[in-house]
Amino acid sequence: MTEKYTLKVTDSDIRLDKYISEHIENLSRTRVKELIKEKNILVNKKQEKVSYKVQAGDEISVTVPAVKPLDLTPENIPLDIVYEDDDVIVVNKPQGMVVHPSAGHPDHTLVNALLYHTRNLAASPEGFRPGIVHRIDKDTSGLLMIAKNSQARESLEKQLANKTNERYYLAIVHGNFGEENGKIDAPIGRNPNDRKKMAVVENGKNAVTHFKVLEQFKNYSLIKCKLETGRTHQIRVHLSYIGHPVAGDPLYGPKKTLKGSGQFLHAEVLGFKHPKTGKQLTFEVKPPKIFEDTLNELRREK
Template sequence: MTETYTFKITKEKSRIDKFLSDQLADHSRSQIQEWIKDGDVRVNDTVVKANYKVQEGDEIEVTPPEPVEIDAVPEDIPLDIVYEDEDVVVVNKPQGMVVHPSAGHASGTLVNALLYHVKDLSGINGKIRPGIVHRIDKDTSGLLMVAKNDLAHEKLAEQLQEKTAKREYMALVHGELQHDKGTIDAPIGRDPKNRKKFTVIDGGKHSVTHFEVIERFKDFTLLRLQLETGRTHQIRVHLEYIGFRMAGDPLYGPRKTLEGKGQFLHATSLTFVHPRTNETLTFSAPLPQEFEDTLELVRRRS
């Protein structure tokens, strides 16, 4: 069922579409304007237009329509399955693969591949995200856990929420980071200046990333990172925030300085408690060859 959002205005604000886009950071302003146009947004139980100026005392109710799901179809796409049993699958996702279908990526996704290679998947996230407990970006490679039934899905999701599952990444960043280790604790929300990006912003969601320097090069640093929370683009945003942008990152990084297909970010390690046996499982995935080749290149340059 679609979640309904309610807001009570305590002081005069701006246009309703801008106000809601600031409050609902996971939705674009154009999407919110569509909801307003379709009557899914009501102020004091009355439909308004996008240019309505909210006033003190207004009560706003937003009821987004049920999402139209794209039927994901099985596709015979090669898949690196690291582990599989009756409850869980651990997959090493390649760089360039989208996790689940969307309007711009109806096929060729991890979900399409899973539907072909795996007999059963959890139905908690519907037809479009069967079995998907957590995601990584299209151009990030590495380990993901997938649930084969709803009980496993609930228990794995609970571990992510309670921060007991551990996810480690390796990243190559621009600059020579002098601190050997540290923690970035800064709230993340959608960037009001660029809806495709997220940024550190007042009122954003609590976000924590731990880092440790593995190797320093001339103009670059190799980091190991551990996520305490799992916000969209979290590592990329936090590294940009402290001034060490991801190498190869087309959205947050500087102009392309190294050959590659996207950011040099790889999910190397995944630890969780098995939802049925309660055994602690740890999996690792080596860096992709292109990542290794790039590290060798920056070593030689150094």
């Protein structure tokens, strides 16, 4: 249900986002910024910037659109299952598929597909991502591990926290390298200028990415990345930070780049200890056809 508010300002020289978040319960400054950008907040019937300083006598109208409920309905969406037993599923997620429902993607996700495939998925604290212990971005393809029960979830999450997993990614990136190997150790947090993006920031969370150069082409390189930590958009942010953004990345790279629908980033290798037997399991999948075709085209142009 859409909610509407009208605020009569009695204070002065307070930022618009701060003023609204302090006077309307359950509206964070981040959410207020989104509403301002969407033209759902007007000051004296006009749109103002987030940084606008309210003045006594201003009238602020706030419209909070109804949020479409997250849909955990099972959907008959094909899955590329690499491995499955009573405790875990390893799936090769296609490029373009969102991992779990969110406000922007309420259905047609990997979770909806998994719920159609099996009723046995570990419950999640949030409720909307059963079975999910880690994520890869919508336009990143490759391997994900899914927990089918609470014991499996606890074990897999612990392995992620202790950094004992094997996670290797292939990436086609801009530019060439002077070195064969490298390590990027730079903290990642929300971009202070754009809350939809992440960035290397001084007070961010520890983030470490290792990379190895596999091939170099004209203006591009193929590299393999190993994740030591698992921050949001980590590889994409780190590679952009060192001047080698992932080709096709709509957030962190040049807009005009290789033909495709999203970043050329693929979760190629995934390894973990089985939550019940303790046996080491390692899986590897080839990148999607568009990734392979692009590599072959770059090799011909070399």
